[in-house]
Amino acid sequence: MNHGWTDRSTTAELLVAAQAGDGDAFGRLVGPLRDQLHAHCYLMLGSVHDAEDAVQETLVRAWNSLERFEDRGSIRPWLYRIATNRCLTLIERRGRRELPTDLSPEGAPSVEAMWLEPYPDHRLSWTAELSPEARVVVLESVELAFVASLQHLSALQRAVLLLRDVLGFAAREVADLLDTTVAAVNSALQRARKVLDGLLPAATQRATLDAMGETTRREVARRYAAAWEAGDIEAVVAMLTDDARYSMPPLTAWYEGHDGIRTFLAEAMSGRRWRFLPTRANGQLAFGTYLWDEDRGVHVAAGLDLLVLNGTRVAEVVAFLDAEFPAFGLPAELPG
The missing domain is CATH 1.10.1740.10 (RNA polymerase sigma factor, region 2, helix turn helix motif)
Structure with missing residues (x-):
């Protein structure tokens, strides 16, 4: 009407x-x-x-x-x-929500874990209406490392940090929103910032990522996908940082360093045919990964791989095995 x-x-x-x-x-x-x-x-x-x-x-x-x-x-x-x-x-x-890397490599959660979920970039289209400075703040806040770090804050600290540092509310406004005092808001914000300082990448790494152009990011994505589709283990390993990590929630096991990830890749690639389609999640490079199903004659959805970069090298891969592909503009299967 x-x-x-x-x-x-x-x-x-x-x-x-x-x-x-x-x-x-x-x-x-x-x-x-x-x-x-x-x-x-x-x-x-x-x-x-x-x-x-x-x-x-x-x-x-x-x-x-x-x-x-x-x-x-x-x-x-x-x-x-x-x-x-x-x-x-x-x-x-x-x-709180977890990533497998919050656990020890051999460990398992004492209770069934609730896993962090990836965020589709198309849901951030509203940021185009923000000022350049405000847009950068919002896009950095949805990066996976930041979202994972937030899970280590108390609920109040999390709320205060987001309302103050991401959304730009004044301390008095936040105190009114949360029915508390300005002193309590300032104290929670100070503690929250201290925790995040110990968890997030160094400012120099952030600056390096900011300086990368979109062309460079696309080339990294192209090389990474090509190496997987060719089954070239050493080409993938060569793109990793020395302390790279690889996890696959909801599986609790995860791998670290060249040797650990090389062992995993040998099993994941052996006798298998992969296809990778690029997408974006949490403002970062991501791929819909597809595994060949011989009986059906198609590639079927296997997981959403989100890449965390340090310069042009891959510092972390989180393969969300339960990701809903349509939410990221990805088909459920690919023809042979």
Whole structure:
């Protein structure tokens, strides 16, 4: 139904109409923020599916309590308040998400692990509307190393760090959103930054990655895929850093260094035919990997390999064996 809204409709007009029960006005009001809320919930929870649930519940709660909303300036802080508190509740119930490298190479989780999930880049299209500086901050925040590091923070530290350093809310605003004090916000932020400083790549490595052009990244991707498809173990190993790591959630085993990964590659490539299709996940190089099925005469989806680069070398590969290929624009199978 056409309610007569135009692009010139103001937030205040949409809010008044939505509070009067106009669902279309509410959709227009919150629609531009939906993907932003989804990215925030993903960073809080480490799961695309949990983020979708959190956003859905946020919008339902917002709609049900909209008549009590009084700020005519912006609905954005209120929505982030609802979403963040919903995420805090989910974290309390479900705990943190893991990567196999959070465990020892021979170890296993004491309870069934909940694994970190990859994030499709197409869900970040909204960042194109940000300033260059703000866009860089958001894109760096979804990189796998950062998301994995967030899992080592307490729920409050995670929320404060994201609201302050990624979303740019002031300390007073964050205190209001989380029903706490400015002092508590500043203390949590300081502790969170200290933890991340010990977990994230050095600034020099970050600068090296930033200096790489898209052409260079494509060449790295081409060489890596070609080596796998040719079954050339030594060519893959030559592209790795000395301390490279390879993991395959939900499997708990992981491999480190040239010798360990070479042993794994010998088994993975032996007698098998692979195809790799490039995609993007968490703002990084990724591939849909396909294994030849002789009986069916097609290549079938095997996993989503996300590559973490250090310069032009591969520092880590995380092969998400349970990734949903359509979410990354990938087919479920490839013809022979």
